[in-house]
Amino acid sequence: MGQSPCLSESFKTHMKNGKMRAVGVLPGKRVVSLVSHPAPEIASASQVKIRTIEVGICGTDREICSFAYGTPPDGSEFLVLGHEALGEVVEVGASASQFKVGDLVVPSVRRPCPHRACSPCQSDRQDFCFTGDFTERGIKMTHGFLTEYFVDEERHLNLVPSELRDVGVLVEPLTVAEKALAQVFQVQQRLPWENLTAGKGKGYGKTAVVLGAGPVGILGCMTLLVNGFTTFVYSRSPAPNPKSDLVNSLGAKYISAQTVPLGRFAAEVGPVDLVYEAAGVAQISFDVMKLLALNGIFVFTGIPAEKPAIPIDADCLMRDLVLKNQVIIGTVNADRPAFEGAIRDLGVFKRRWPEALGSLITGRYPIEAFEDLLLDKGAGIKSVITLE
Numbered sequence: 001m002g003q004s005p006c007l008s009e010s011f012k013t014h015m016k017n018g019k020m021r022a023v024g025v026l027p028g029k030r031v032v033s034l035v036s037h038p039a040p041e042i043a044s045a046s047q048v049k050i051r052t053i054e055v056g057i058c059g060t061d062r063e064i065c066s067f068a069y070g071t072p073p074d075g076s077e078f079l080v081l082g083h084e085a086l087g088e089v090v091e092v093g094a095s096a097s098q099f100k101v102g103d104l105v106v107p108s109v110r111r112p113c114p115h116r117a118c119s120p121c122q123s124d125r126q127d128f129c130f131t132g133d134f135t136e137r138g139i140k141m142t143h144g145f146l147t148e149y150f151v152d153e154e155r156h157l158n159l160v161p162s163e164l165r166d167v168g169v170l171v172e173p174l175t176v177a178e179k180a181l182a183q184v185f186q187v188q189q190r191l192p193w194e195n196l197t198a199g200k201g202k203g204y205g206k207t208a209v210v211l212g213a214g215p216v217g218i219l220g221c222m223t224l225l226v227n228g229f230t231t232f233v234y235s236r237s238p239a240p241n242p243k244s245d246l247v248n249s250l251g252a253k254y255i256s257a258q259t260v261p262l263g264r265f266a267a268e269v270g271p272v273d274l275v276y277e278a279a280g281v282a283q284i285s286f287d288v289m290k291l292l293a294l295n296g297i298f299v300f301t302g303i304p305a306e307k308p309a310i311p312i313d314a315d316c317l318m319r320d321l322v323l324k325n326q327v328i329i330g331t332v333n334a335d336r337p338a339f340e341g342a343i344r345d346l347g348v349f350k351r352r353w354p355e356a357l358g359s360l361i362t363g364r365y366p367i368e369a370f371e372d373l374l375l376d377k378g379a380g381i382k383s384v385i386t387l388e
């Protein structure tokens with residue numbers, strides 16, 4: 001192919017048998033197991049080979065392991081799991097000039113659909129694919145990163161500074177908040193909403209509520225705080241608990257939905273300018289939607305499992321949406337600016353909350369621990385599989 005691959009020493013020694021361990025999901029057999037997977041090779045000059053350092057486990061992975069969704073690539077019995085990865089470049093194709101051996105990278109998740117008429121996919125905005133024929137690494141029809149090495153096109157990789165090695169695995173889950181907030185500020189440009197006082201943050205003077213205190217919620221909370229929002233986290237577990245302690249230590253306020261009912265919560269927070277939903281639960285979301293202020297905006301990021309229909313206060317919500325100029329948006333996946341924003345903000349978080357940021361990663365495990373991490377509900381905040 002004309003490329004001049006440069007292999008690092010560790011990679012050469014490892015590659016002797018040409019096979020790698022991977023965590024595979026076999027939907028046909030309803031099995032999740034360690035599989036032996038051929039080590040990937042660079043197949044074109046624009047590709048990069050990466051040694052996986054860490055892979056984060058999230059609710060999406062657990063859903064895939066319950067066979068709710070997740071599709072292997074055509075012709076494969078299994079899907080290699082994993083879409084939240086941090087890796088180190090071990091080989092670069094001749095034209096992959098942005099990267100060099102030893103660089104830390106985080107790959108994006110979604111790959112464009114093949115249709116020329118899909119303008120988002122044709123313009124690197126596959127997060128807005130129109131056809132639904134996109135693929136997602138570790139989720140839909142393309143193997144993921146929960147294995148020892150992977151190859152990708154350089155345009156799907158994002159450079160991570162070496163100072164962020166210990167927290168780089170949080171980049172992908174942070175892109176959820178980055179893309180959400182970018183859209184919030186974009187949508188709210190329809191009116192003078194943003195704070196313009198220099199040095200205070202665009203959300204200064206506004207109230208935000210985060211629903212849920214999982215990794216996406218807590219990373220969202222951090223993002224809102226650095227943007228100046230007065231931030232509350234409304235989540236099920238009674239306080240105090242490790243998540244409430246963490247949230248309060250950031251300068252936000254944790255309130256338990258189990259012990260503080262909606263009415264009291266409403267009285268405490270007042271009108272809410274922004275709701276960032278990261279709980280994946282409809283009932284609490286539509287209840288809290290009623291607290292939206294004039295010109296308020298509600299962002300859904302959760303993906304609830306299928307359940308029976310629930311009653312919601314639809315007329316009240318509809319009346320408010322109209323009379324209060326409110327907006328509801330759903331957001332999935334992320335574009336390159338969201339990855340770049342996440343990498344930048346992780347640096348900001350690390351300077352502002354060095355201990356709290358690291359404490360989001362509550363466990364690091366070897367690949368053999370996959371069953372406990374994927375088939376159980378998940379303890380702690382963010383569990384990570386370490387491959388080196």
Ligand code: BGC
Pocket residue numbers: 058060083109110136139172332333334
């Ligand atoms: C991933 C997204 C993906 C979504 C739906 C999430 O867990 O972070 O990248 O688009 O699942 O598959």
Ligand code: ZN
Pocket residue numbers: 058059060061083084173
């Ligand atoms: Zn995820």
